[in-house]
Amino acid sequence: MLGRNDSFQAGxxxxxxxxxxxxxxxxxDGLPGCGKTLFSPIVGTFDRLELMQPSYIVEFVCELHTxxxxxxxxxxxxxxMVTDLQLYNGVMxxxxxxxxxxxxxxxxxxxxLEHLSRLVRGGDARVMDRIDRDRxxxxxxxxxxxxxxxxxxxxxxxPRARFIEIVRHPLYMIKQQFMYMPRWGADRRDFAVCFxxxxxxxxxxxxxxxxxxxxxxxxxxxxxxxRKHHRRVVENLNxxxxxxxxxxVTIPFERFVLDxxxxxxxxxxxxxxxxxxxxxxxxxxxxxxxxxxxxxIGLKIYRESGWQPPKxxxxxDEFAIRREFAAQHASDAGMAMLxxxxxxxxxxxxxxxxxxxxxxxxxxxxxxxxxxxAQTGRPAPTx
Numbered sequence: 001m002l003g004r005n006d007s008f009q010a011g012x013x014x015x016x017x018x019x020x021x022x023x024x025x026x027x028x029d030g031l032p033g034c035g036k037t038l039f040s041p042i043v044g045t046f047d048r049l050e051l052m053q054p055s056y057i058v059e060f061v062c063e064l065h066t067x068x069x070x071x072x073x074x075x076x077x078x079x080x081m082v083t084d085l086q087l088y089n090g091v092m093x094x095x096x097x098x099x100x101x102x103x104x105x106x107x108x109x110x111x112x113l114e115h116l117s118r119l120v121r122g123g124d125a126r127v128m129d130r131i132d133r134d135r136x137x138x139x140x141x142x143x144x145x146x147x148x149x150x151x152x153x154x155x156x157x158x159p160r161a162r163f164i165e166i167v168r169h170p171l172y173m174i175k176q177q178f179m180y181m182p183r184w185g186a187d188r189r190d191f192a193v194c195f196x197x198x199x200x201x202x203x204x205x206x207x208x209x210x211x212x213x214x215x216x217x218x219x220x221x222x223x224x225x226x227r228k229h230h231r232r233v234v235e236n237l238n239x240x241x242x243x244x245x246x247x248x249v250t251i252p253f254e255r256f257v258l259d260x261x262x263x264x265x266x267x268x269x270x271x272x273x274x275x276x277x278x279x280x281x282x283x284x285x286x287x288x289x290x291x292x293x294x295x296x297i298g299l300k301i302y303r304e305s306g307w308q309p310p311k312x313x314x315x316x317d318e319f320a321i322r323r324e325f326a327a328q329h330a331s332d333a334g335m336a337m338l339x340x341x342x343x344x345x346x347x348x349x350x351x352x353x354x355x356x357x358x359x360x361x362x363x364x365x366x367x368x369x370x371x372x373x374a375q376t377g378r379p380a381p382t383x
Contacts, residue, residue: 015077021084021131025157026271028052028141030166031229033176035253037103038286038296039166040141042260043267045110045278048137050090052104053097055140056191057082062149063193063204072152079156087138092127093118101300104141110278137271144205146248147229150236154244161247162270165233167349168253170226170341171322172293177222178329205229219329223338230341252349254293294318 026049028040040052061078064070070078089095096115097105106115121130145153146165154161184203185194194201197210205228206213216224237245249270251263260283268274283289287297294310312318323342327335 014073016073017077017080020080020160021128022087022138023135023160024137024162024271025083025087025160026137026139026162026164027055027145027153028139028164028166029143029145030168031173031177031226032143032180033173034166034168035256036141036143036166038253038288039164039251039256040139041103041108041110042264042279042282042286042288043164043271044139045276045282046137046268046271047273047276048135049271049273050087050136050139051097051106051109051111051115052139052141053086053090054104055082055086055142058140058149058153059142059145060193062145062152065152066148066204067193067195067207072155075149075152076156079153083138083140083157086140087131087136088127090138091118091131091136092123093121094123110282137273144229144232146236147232148205150233151239154240154247159247163248164267164270165248165250166253167250167345169293169319169345169350170223170338171319171326172253173226174219174222174322174326174338177225178219178326181218181221216334217329217331219326220331220334220337223326223330223334223341226341227337254350257288257290257293257295260288292318 026043028036028043030036043049044052058079061070061075061082065072065075093115096119098107099105100107102108106112109115146163150163183190184192185201193204195204195207196202197206198214200214202210202213205225209224209228212224213221237248247270249263249266251266256263264275264279285297287295290296292310293315294308310318311321323338326338330338
């Protein structure tokens with residue numbers, strides 16, 4: 001556990017890494033429940049795109065950097081080294097995921113034979129010849145990365161970084177996040193950086209709002225997390241040179257699942273590649289396009305995360321069902337914040353034609369002091 005006031009001790013020469021292997025690194029990024037596992041296999045069918053894979057170490061580096069535990073130069077070196085190593089090992093088949101049920105596994109990929117053949121091809125130095133010839137694009141899916149590490153990632157990778165930021169209406173993400181919320185820092189399978197704050201172990205994203213987090217009930221914590229992510233994204237984008245905005249494409253989940261091709265063409269331009277014949281097959285597999293937002297595919301992992309087939313006849317019905325679920329668990333102040341976040345999202349992505357990566361400002365009513373679980377009539381959770 002990290003104490004908030006324990007700062008790192010700078011000393012010794014700064015770390016460097018100048019040569020690189022990965023020419024283009026695509027980060028399919030967003031909040032949990034935003035639709036990354038729908039989009040990542042689709043973009044994985046593009047020409048030269050690698051099999052989608054997580055990048056846990058890059059995420060851990062950014063989380064520790066957010067907590068002021070890693071200096072900029074160390075974060076830059078680690079991000080450069082890890083992304084190069086992920087591409088190098090991936091092209092060699094050294095860390096191939098052969099689990100049948102994993103969404104990021106070889107068997108769930110549209111190009112199975114290519115990845116199986118890597119297991120028997122020459123490795124080491126011969127891999128570099130294939131990388132130089134084929135120019136593969138690293139395909140990573142990440143959580144919160146633009147919010148928790150956007151600036152440091154762009155500083156580390158420069159023009160090689162490409163962000164495909166998946167955004168989704170808050171009401172469509174809250175159930176999955178609500179189900180996961182008790183696991184932050186408590187479950188042995190929760191692999192996220194935590195810190196010691198206000199006498200408790202808190203998740204990295206609660207840094208700077210420890211009192212609000214401790215006072216809040218579980219649903220209010222979900223709402224605070226969504227707000228914190230949006231604000232961090234705005235802060236990071238404002239700290240970037242304007243040129244970096246051309247390295248980001250934002251895809252609203254709702255619009256994409258109804259009409260995917262305008263966004264797929266944007267990604268083609270972003271990554272400097274093209275769709276393939278496999279892209280249309282993967283779209284059908286993901287039930288895209290569809291008639292309603294919630295008409296997903298009934299995979300076990302989605303059901304375990306709270307997904308259900310549509311119950312309402314209209315999108316308004318589905319939004320109302322999800323808002324009612326939130327209202328059963330949130331405080332009045334939390335619901336006011338959620339309604340403000342929802343209205344902001346709808347204005348930015350559903351009701352207009354804005355192409356900004358994110359709203360320039362994202363002001364929502366603060367969850368005021370004194371709003372506790374006791375006041376809402378629910379027992380206080382134990383983080």
